[in-house]
Amino acid sequence: MSPLEQRERFERWVQDHRAILHHVANGFAEGDDRNDLMQELLLAVWKSIPAFRHGAQPSTFIYRVSHNAALTWKRTQRNYRARLERFQAEPAVAAPAPPDTSDQDLLDRLYAEIRKLPPVDRSLALLMLDGVSYAGMAEIHGLTESNVGVRLHRLKQKLTDAMKGAVHGPR
């Protein structure tokens, strides 16, 4: 594959599947880390293009590459330190924010709940919300469909419970 072809395919894929990358970046990181992770995801897609086999689904391929990159991504010490400093600068007990049920707020809370999950579950939750089939998830992760089913059953319950708390606010 020539560099020009690689570049053309990269630009087309990023354009067509930008939502996948956006969801993965937000699901695995926030703030400056999110921008770093986004760069890692783009790099992973770029590097993986020559390995793409014709006949395969680009979306499944991009899901696997981006989720793989996110799972094995190492946040930089610089951002980690910056985050620690921000955390230390925050007051010890923050006043609870009034519940806001706007879509943006719900989305932020949903992402926050997803980021609390263990890494593999986090990835499965993102795939589930993106509407990927059980077979697709099994293929991406190298799991059996029944295993995916069991995990997702637990995950759905966990997420909906957590979001109920988010909507009703702290008691």
Added chain:
Amino acid sequence: MDLGDLTRVWRSPHNQPSAAQLHEETMKFTADLRRRHQGFVAFMALVLAALVFTTGMILFRVIWPGPATDRVDFTREWAIVPFFLLPWVAWICFVVQYRRHRDRHPDSDASIRASLQALLDENRLTRRRQVIIGGLQAAVVAILPLIVGQLKAVGKAGREIDVMFVLVPAIFGAIMLGMLWNDRRALLPRKRELEALLKSYES
């Protein structure tokens, strides 16, 4: 709030990246990619240049000894041969390691789980590579007295070369400490991280 509500929020326009944001991220990536590529090429070129230069100098002296240069007599100066061969031995070891690794994981891109297994194996190889480098450095230090002794015996060096007994172990010691630090700070935690990820697939 049920899964239907979550899915509705998930599919809302708020969860779509804007074209401007995407453009900015792609531009940043392109610049970063160019920088990474240049850095890697520069590093590899530097290593190769150093290796080719030192080996070339030796071969040049052996094949075309000028009137001003002393011919290398391998019956009396043979210790220099393993000294210059050791980096090539290391290089060949790394290439063989890489090929074996590639053969062991032909389907590493089939699934995330397979990729993680390949990454864990790669981590093990990187750690082993450090052991090989450490072993070769120890071998160089072991043959150093022979090299120095032979150079003195043929009259190509005087007592000033004794500084090598301090300099070489000091440099190699610093490299080993660096590798140990890298192992403890980066490779070992990475190994544990990958093992934990793989284990989470079993739960």
